[in-house]
Amino acid sequence: xxxxxxxxxxxxxxxxxxxxxxxxxxxxxxxxxxxxxxxxxxxxxxxxxxxxxxxxxxxxxxxxxxxxxxxxxxxxxxxxxxxxxxxxxxxxxxxxxxxxxxxxxxxxxxxxxxxxxxxxxxxxxxxxxxxxxxxxxxxxxxxxxxxxxxxxxxxxxxxxxxxxxxxxxxxxxxxxxxxxxxxxxxxxxxxxxxxxxxxxxxxxxxxxxxxxxxxxxxxxxxxxxxxxxxxxxxxxxxxxxxxxxxxxxxxxxxxxxxxxxxxxxxxxxxxxxxxxxxxxxxxxxxxxxxxxxx
Amino acid sequence: xxxxxxxxxxxxxxxxxxxxxxxxxxxxxxxxxxxxxxxxxxxxxxxxxxxxxxxxxxxxxxxxxxxxxxxxxxxxxxxxxxxxxxxxxxxxxxxxxxxxxxxxxxxxxxxxxxxxxxxxxxxxxxxxxxxxxxxxxxxxxxxxxxxxxxxxxxxxxxxxxxxxxxxxxxxxxxxxxxxxxxxxxxxxxxxxxxxxxxxxxxxxxxxxxxxxxxxxxxxxxxxxxxxxxxxxxxxxxxxxxxxxxxxxxxxxxxxxxxxxxxxxxxxxxxxxxxxxxxxxxxxxxxxxxxxxxxxxxxxxxxxxxxxxxxxxxxxxxxxxxxxxxx
Amino acid sequence: xxxxxxxxxxxxxxxxxxxxxxxxxxxxxxxxxxxxxxxxxxxxxxxxxxxxxxxxxxxxxxxxxxxxxxxxxxxxxxxxxxxxxxxxxxxxxxxxxxxxxxxxxxxxxxxxxxxxxxxxxxxxxxxxxxxxxxxxxxxxxxxxxxxxxxxxxxxxxxxxxxxxxxxxxxxxxxxxxxxxxxxxxxxxxxxxxxxxxxxxxxxxxxxxxxxxxxxxxxxxxxxxxxxxxxxxxxxxxxxxxxxxxxxxxxxxxxxxxx
Numbered sequence: 115x116x117x118x119x120x121x122x123x124x125x126x127x128x129x130x131x132x133x134x135x136x137x138x139x140x141x142x143x144x145x146x147x148x149x150x151x152x153x154x155x156x157x158x159x160x161x162x163x164x165x166x167x168x169x170x171x172x173x174x175x176x177x178x179x180x181x182x183x184x185x186x187x188x189x190x191x192x193x194x195x196x197x198x199x200x201x202x203x204x205x206x207x208x209x210x211x212x213x214x215x216x217x218x219x220x221x222x223x224x225x226x227x228x229x230x231x232x233x234x235x236x237x238x239x240x241x242x243x244x245x246x247x248x249x250x251x252x253x254x255x256x257x258x259x260x261x262x263x264x265x266x267x268x269x270x271x272x273x274x275x276x277x278x279x280x281x282x283x284x285x286x287x288x289x290x291x292x293x294x295x296x297x298x299x300x301x302x303x304x305x306x307x308x309x310x311x312x313x314x315x316x317x318x319x320x321x322x323x324x325x326x327x328x329x330x331x332x333x334x335x336x337x338x339x340x341x342x343x344x345x346x347x348x349x350x351x352x353x354x355x356x357x358x359x360x361x362x363x364x365x366x367x368x369x370x371x372x373x374x375x376x377x378x379x380x381x382x383x384x385x386x387x388x389x390x391x392x393x394x395x396x397x398x399x400x401x402x403x404x405x406x407x408x
Numbered sequence: 409x410x411x412x413x414x415x416x417x418x419x420x421x422x423x424x425x426x427x428x429x430x431x432x433x434x435x436x437x438x439x440x441x442x443x444x445x446x447x448x449x450x451x452x453x454x455x456x457x458x459x460x461x462x463x464x465x466x467x468x469x470x471x472x473x474x475x476x477x478x479x480x481x482x483x484x485x486x487x488x489x490x491x492x493x494x495x496x497x498x499x500x501x502x503x504x505x506x507x508x509x510x511x512x513x514x515x516x517x518x519x520x521x522x523x524x525x526x527x528x529x530x531x532x533x534x535x536x537x538x539x540x541x542x543x544x545x546x547x548x549x550x551x552x553x554x555x556x557x558x559x560x561x562x563x564x565x566x567x568x569x570x571x572x573x574x575x576x577x578x579x580x581x582x583x584x585x586x587x588x589x590x591x592x593x594x595x596x597x598x599x600x601x602x603x604x605x606x607x608x609x610x611x612x613x614x615x616x617x618x619x620x621x622x623x624x625x626x627x628x629x630x631x632x633x634x635x636x637x638x639x640x641x642x643x644x645x646x647x648x649x650x651x652x653x654x655x656x657x658x659x660x661x662x663x664x665x666x667x668x669x670x671x672x673x674x675x676x677x678x679x680x681x682x683x684x685x686x687x688x689x690x691x692x693x694x695x696x697x698x699x700x701x702x703x704x705x706x707x708x709x710x711x712x713x714x715x716x717x718x719x720x721x722x723x724x725x726x727x728x729x730x731x732x733x734x
Numbered sequence: 735x736x737x738x739x740x741x742x743x744x745x746x747x748x749x750x751x752x753x754x755x756x757x758x759x760x761x762x763x764x765x766x767x768x769x770x771x772x773x774x775x776x777x778x779x780x781x782x783x784x785x786x787x788x789x790x791x792x793x794x795x796x797x798x799x800x801x802x803x804x805x806x807x808x809x810x811x812x813x814x815x816x817x818x819x820x821x822x823x824x825x826x827x828x829x830x831x832x833x834x835x836x837x838x839x840x841x842x843x844x845x846x847x848x849x850x851x852x853x854x855x856x857x858x859x860x861x862x863x864x865x866x867x868x869x870x871x872x873x874x875x876x877x878x879x880x881x882x883x884x885x886x887x888x889x890x891x892x893x894x895x896x897x898x899x900x901x902x903x904x905x906x907x908x909x910x911x912x913x914x915x916x917x918x919x920x921x922x923x924x925x926x927x928x929x930x931x932x933x934x935x936x937x938x939x940x941x942x943x944x945x946x947x948x949x950x951x952x953x954x955x956x957x958x959x960x961x962x963x964x965x966x967x968x969x970x971x972x973x974x975x976x977x978x979x980x981x982x983x984x985x986x987x988x989x990x991x992x
Binding site: 220221288290291292293294295296297298299300301302304305308309312313315 | 785787790792815816817818819820822823825827829830831832833842843845846847892895896899
């Protein structure tokens with residue numbers, strides 16, 4: 115038996131395999147990026163065609179199937195109102211549930227139960243959330259199709275996201291701060307409100323904004339709860355109201371090219387709104403960060 | 409002592425003599441427990457109200473709901489069943505999963521173990537952007553760009569690989585099961601990639617270094633130390649992606665040809681899903697029709713519930729395993 | 735302002751694990767009492783039972799009596815929150831509230847507990863900061879975040895925060911273990927000033943520190959790993975360090991073990 119000395123080169127097979135896997139991994143990433151680039155490119159390219167003042171300030175009222183023009187003002191208004199209402203419902207419930215899970219739960223059976231169902235709720239398909247509001251709010255309670263009904267269904271989709279992101283942020287707050295506050299003789303609830311929540315504030319806001327951005331693009335639940343309309347309806351509690359995702363869906367199922375153009379512009383507007391929400395989240399976290407004040 | 413200590417009138421000495429119980433804790437605790445309970449109540453209400461509104465339609469049905477293929481609940485003699493829709497939902501989602509998972513695992517490995525440290529977080533963010541695109545935008549992109557684009561590759565598959573039953577059939581179209589699955593695959597890719605990435609990043613560094621110190625190549629190290637550790641996480645990620653694909657509505661509603669047949673020919677004009685059928689059929693549904701759609705939604709709810717619960721149970725088991733190992 | 739603490743036959747548990755057993759002692763007012771002993775002997779746990787911070791940890795509980803003058807801290811009608819307002823605590827690592835300014839940190843206990851006018855708060859904050867020997871260093875930047883101070887300053891800020899609520903007793907859990915020697919010296923000087931107004935209990939790993947700052951010293955030990963910690967002996971600091979009655983104490987302070 116010969117004793118090998120010195121540094122031996124790697125066998126060809128092992129090196130080839132290593133390189134092949136490396137190539138595959140890079141390829142996978144490239145493949146994943148292709149559709150993103152394609153979608154964004156087409157949205158910008160086709161969307162800019164109709165991205166004008168008329169689109170942003172007019173509704174589709176009295177616009178015939180073959181007419182050019184028209185806009186998404188009614189849908190933009192609707193989306194903003196619906197998302198705002200959905201947040202007003204989902205954020206307090208989600209926030210307080212997260213507070214319960216982190217600060218009071220302590221692995222009790224109820225907290226494990228709630229935690230499990232938050233996970234399950236994350237997986238509820240958006241169309242099922244819409245069906246639930248349809249069945250409960252509109253069919254059983256006899257309420258009208260409205261922006262508020264849409265907001266209800268969106269809030270169901272928002273809640274678990276808010277709970278999970280807030281929970282994560284609350285768990286990041288060092289226990290030492292809670293103890294410091296307790297040691298000053300501060301009751302638990304004031305410790306949570308005045309010390310724990312402010313410390314986690316930035317992260318919570320970011321999580322909430324991301325949840326908002328997620329539901330702002332939801333179409334399926336709106337389809338079943340706000341109904342279609344071509345007119346402006348500024349009252350979210352009464353009568354059919356449009357939503358921007360729904361507008362895109364409606365226009366893209368029409369055969370005319372002018373409708374498809376409107377759909378692209380609607381998609382561009384929607385993506386801009388979602389991006390704006392993301393930007394606002396970042397601005398808020400920057401503005402509130404203690405580092406900046408120091 | 410040079411300085412005098414704080415002295416105030418009244419001040420915090422209020423409850424000094426007797427250690428009385430402070431108010432406020434009770435109500436606040438009640439609020440936060442109440443919110444959690446509301447969440448549970450919503451989940452229960454979803455199940456209850458879907459059942460309540462589905463029952464009248466199911467009673468009016470003149471066929472068997474679980475096996476019937478056609479969907480005609482608006483007729484005077486309603487005939488409808490979940491058969492074809494459930495088939496389409498399951499097949500398109502699994503197809504999406506099969507397409508998406510390998511790519512997603514590759515992306516996750518790229519970000520966790522291959523990309524330069526500085527770029528990794530930015531690239532991870534780019535992949536997450538895929539998830540930020542609203543599904544209706546994918547639908548629009550799919551129907552205007554991907555559907556015509558897929559005609560060529562589909563014809564190719566049909567011409568040369570028709571001996572595989574999946575690619576057989578006489579007519580080949582762009583609005584097919586394959587195209588719908590491809591869109592679904594793109595939509596679930598960021599979820600699977602994000603969870604897998606987190607799991608791969610948690611792989612114990614000591615074992616990775618041990619493998620490298622034994623002279624393993626990067627791939628050998630990943631195979632020895634990262635993949636075995638990450639396997640349950642990847643399975644969970646795939647299941648969550650599957651659940652998402654099954655519930656996805658709008659993108660596939662625009663692409664599926666909305667037929668009510670059972671066929672494995674994924675290039676031919678067939679295919680539909682529960683969610684897409686609800687979106688497409690809701691507009692002209694009669695009360696019985698709405699009930700029928702709610703019944704189908706209930707089936708979707710149950711299927712996704714099973715898939716998601718399975719995923720969560722794997723995570724839960726893994727946590728315990730990790731704790732036991734620690 | 736300072737009161738005597740009497741502990742009788744106190745046990746503390748984490749779940750089913752008994753961490754300390756059968757502790758009986760008297761802590762004199764207006765003096766510094768030091769707790770020393772090897773790691774894991776339960777001296778920090780015992781300290782935390784004195785203001786009911788121990789039970790903050792899930793599953794933790796206490797059996798036995800702690801009396802502050804004539805009141806039983808573990809009595810049925812006693813709110814742990816008001817106990818902690820009366821018996822303040824300073825932690826091992828400085829932990830100022832990161833979202834609050836220096837001023838707000840000192841005023842935190844007051845603001846969170848009740849209503850005070852701006853001028854009242856100004857006065858208390860200034861006095862507390864002076865009491866913690868920090869006033870001159872921070873008086874021009876009271877609105878800056880507390881987290882921007884050095885470690886030693888942060889710890890003195892935490893002491894100012896603790897004395898601002900006018901406690902009767904101040905518990906210190908290894909307050910210098912995260913600090914450099916110069917900051918440690920500043921805190922030790924501060925402790926000897928504060929003892930004129932407060933009853934002070936300090937846990938320390940540093941025997942020189944115990945010898946320097948304390949009037950009385952208690953030595954804790956545990957028979958073996960996993961056994962509950964016990965009080966071995968307690969006496970005047972000078973006697974503990976020169977002529978302890980127990981062999982274990984002598985071994986520990988002469989460095990033969992621990």
